[in-house]
Amino acid sequence: MTEPIFINYNDGPPLNACTIDLTENCNLACDYCFTWRTGKQDSSRVLKEDTGRKIIKWWIEQGYPSVEDRSIAWWGGEPLLEYELMQRLVVYAEEAAERNEFRITFGGDTNGILYTIDKLEWLEKHKCLFVVSLDGIQPAHDLHRKTLTGEGSWKVIDKNLREVVDVFSQQKVRFSLSPDTLKYFYENVLYFYDIGIRDVAFSPVYEGHWNEEAFELFVEESKRVLKFIIQKHKEGDPIIIMHFNDAAFVSRTHTGETPNTNPCGAGSRYTGWSIDGFMYPCHRFNKHSQILCKDRMKHEVPIIASIYKGWVNRPFRREFWNFKDDPPKKCLECPIFMKSICRGGCYAVNWDLTGSIKTPLDALCRFSKKQHEIGLLYNKMAQEEGLSIDLSGGKYVKI
Numbered sequence: 001m002t003e004p005i006f007i008n009y010n011d012g013p014p015l016n017a018c019t020i021d022l023t024e025n026c027n028l029a030c031d032y033c034f035t036w037r038t039g040k041q042d043s044s045r046v047l048k049e050d051t052g053r054k055i056i057k058w059w060i061e062q063g064y065p066s067v068e069d070r071s072i073a074w075w076g077g078e079p080l081l082e083y084e085l086m087q088r089l090v091v092y093a094e095e096a097a098e099r100n101e102f103r104i105t106f107g108g109d110t111n112g113i114l115y116t117i118d119k120l121e122w123l124e125k126h127k128c129l130f131v132v133s134l135d136g137i138q139p140a141h142d143l144h145r146k147t148l149t150g151e152g153s154w155k156v157i158d159k160n161l162r163e164v165v166d167v168f169s170q171q172k173v174r175f176s177l178s179p180d181t182l183k184y185f186y187e188n189v190l191y192f193y194d195i196g197i198r199d200v201a202f203s204p205v206y207e208g209h210w211n212e213e214a215f216e217l218f219v220e221e222s223k224r225v226l227k228f229i230i231q232k233h234k235e236g237d238p239i240i241i242m243h244f245n246d247a248a249f250v251s252r253t254h255t256g257e258t259p260n261t262n263p264c265g266a267g268s269r270y271t272g273w274s275i276d277g278f279m280y281p282c283h284r285f286n287k288h289s290q291i292l293c294k295d296r297m298k299h300e301v302p303i304i305a306s307i308y309k310g311w312v313n314r315p316f317r318r319e320f321w322n323f324k325d326d327p328p329k330k331c332l333e334c335p336i337f338m339k340s341i342c343r344g345g346c347y348a349v350n351w352d353l354t355g356s357i358k359t360p361l362d363a364l365c366r367f368s369k370k371q372h373e374i375g376l377l378y379n380k381m382a383q384e385e386g387l388s389i390d391l392s393g394g395k396y397v398k399i
Contacts, residue, residue: 012268012314012317012318012321013265013268013269013321014062014063014269015059015062015063015269015270015271016069016070016269017070017072017073017265017269017270018059018071018072018073018270018271018272018273018279019072019073019074019075019108019270019271019272019273019282019283020047020052020055020056020072020073020075020089020272020273021047021075021076021077021079021272021273021274021283021286022046022047022052022074022075022076022079022081022082022085022086023045023046023047023076023077023078023079023081023082023275024042024045024046024076024077025041025042025043025045025076025077025078025081026076026077026078026081027078027081027111027113027114027147027148028078028111028113028145028146028147028153029146029147029148029150030111030144030145030146031144031146032144032176032178032207032208034284034287034348035076035077035286041148045077045275046082046085046275047082047085047275048275049088049089051275051276051277051307052085052089052092053089053092054277054307055273055277055307056072056089056092056093056096057096058307059273059279060093060096060097060100063102068103069102069103069104069105070097070102070103070104070105071104071106071107072093072104072105072106072107073106073107073108073283074086074106074107074108074128074130075108075109075272078110078111078113078114079108079110080110080113080115080119081114083114086128087122087126090106090128091126093106094126104127105127105128105129106126106127106128106129107128107129107130107131108128108130108131109130109131109132109133109174110130110131110132110133111132111133111134111145111153111157112132112133112134112156112157112161115130115157115160115161115164116160116163116164117160117163117164117167120164120168124168129170129172131172131173131201132157132161132164132171132172132173132174133173133174133175133176134154134157134158134161134175135175135176135181135188136175136181136184136185136187136188136189136191136192137154137184137187137188137191138152138154138155139184140175140181140184140187140188141153141154141157142154143180143181144176144178144181158195161173161195162195165195165196165197166196169196169198170199171196171197172197172199172200172201173192173197173199173200173201174200174201174202174203175188175200175201175202175203176202176203176204176205177202177203177204177205177218178204178205178208179205179208179209179210179211179214180208182214182217182218182221183217185221185222185224185225186221186224186225186228189228189229189239189241190228193228193239197239198237198238198239198240199239199240199242200239200241200242201241201242201243202241202242204364204367206349206353206363206364206367207353210366210367215366215367215370218367218370219370219373219374222244222370222374223374223377225241225244226244226374226377226381229241229244230378230381230382233382233385233388238388238390240390243341243371243375244371244374244375244378245390246375247340247341247371247372247374247375247376247378247379248375248376248378248382248389249379249389250339250341258338258340260324260325260338261324261343262320262321262323262324262344263342263343263345263346263347264282264343264346264347266281266282266320266347266348267281267282267304267316267317267319267321267347268317268320268321270282271305272285272286274286277306277307277308278303278305278306279303279305279306280302280303280304281302281304281316281320281347281348281357282347282348284346284348284349284352285302285348285351288302302316302351304317319357320347323343323344323347323357323358324343327343327344327358328344328358328359328360330360330365331343331344334365334369336368336372339372340368340371340372340375341371341372341375342365342368342371342372344358344360345360345361345364345365345368346364349361349364350364
């Protein structure tokens, strides 16, 4: 093994957030899974504890000494399949943070099958907060998110989530929105609200067939959602719908162009680690090198770095942190590019479906425009009612 190469502080932003895959295995077989490992089980595709420690050590040493806050999110596969491994790595990272005098928090995404109330006390104590992926009401969820035997998974997750929310009111949920589940959008929001969730995010499944009918239905359902969340705001018990709230906030606080920013922090301050010790722009890129480990050590794209060779692909990383300075021509020609939360779409979606982070998918562009339209409407409705705009992450913005 060669000695790792460390980041020159002038070579881009410091690394202060990352995901680490604990396993590539999962106890569900969701047919739209972006990891491309639907239903596959392989006992060898689990992070070795020694590799996890090396990842954390290498990653910590790359941050600026002045960066006081760092975060690690646990991913997979289903990370809670390796709960005990995660606990040991959390303690290891906490001890490293204490020695190096910075604060560290943890998080992750779970499908909820193993997210049981008996784990909450430990998770809260160690500032390790998970988002639950649940696609809403049973018909919406069970359509795509099935068990390895082909059965729906909603009943188990619904039970676990209700028990968790009873003792942890800050629980967040994310659901996937595909063309064939759009009709449940409004009902999903009502469902989450009824069980006590007040912070909800949704992620479009861009691999679906997003035709004109789907976009029209998205707008129609979104307007129903807006009426509901405005009413709950008026009643003093608001619910955050990310990204509607963020879009409304941007349209309220910026009458002209917004500050020039990247789509997200992927590839710059935030990166994703695979179980083999390779660092990618984010967790969604890891799957692109699901090949033999001996071959991964020779492969540089889309790998940015590794615990084996250090900083192996500076030019590729620069494409991410310099994105805002050289955005796609398609984006520059878009009327909402500098007036919305869209900054070129999702790097990973673009890479997956067009082959380049700088070639936005048409469906993504159209969805962003519709979402911006909904954000403008939400802002207008909130202003008419004299309401505030709440943002995910604890921000609170008054008029």
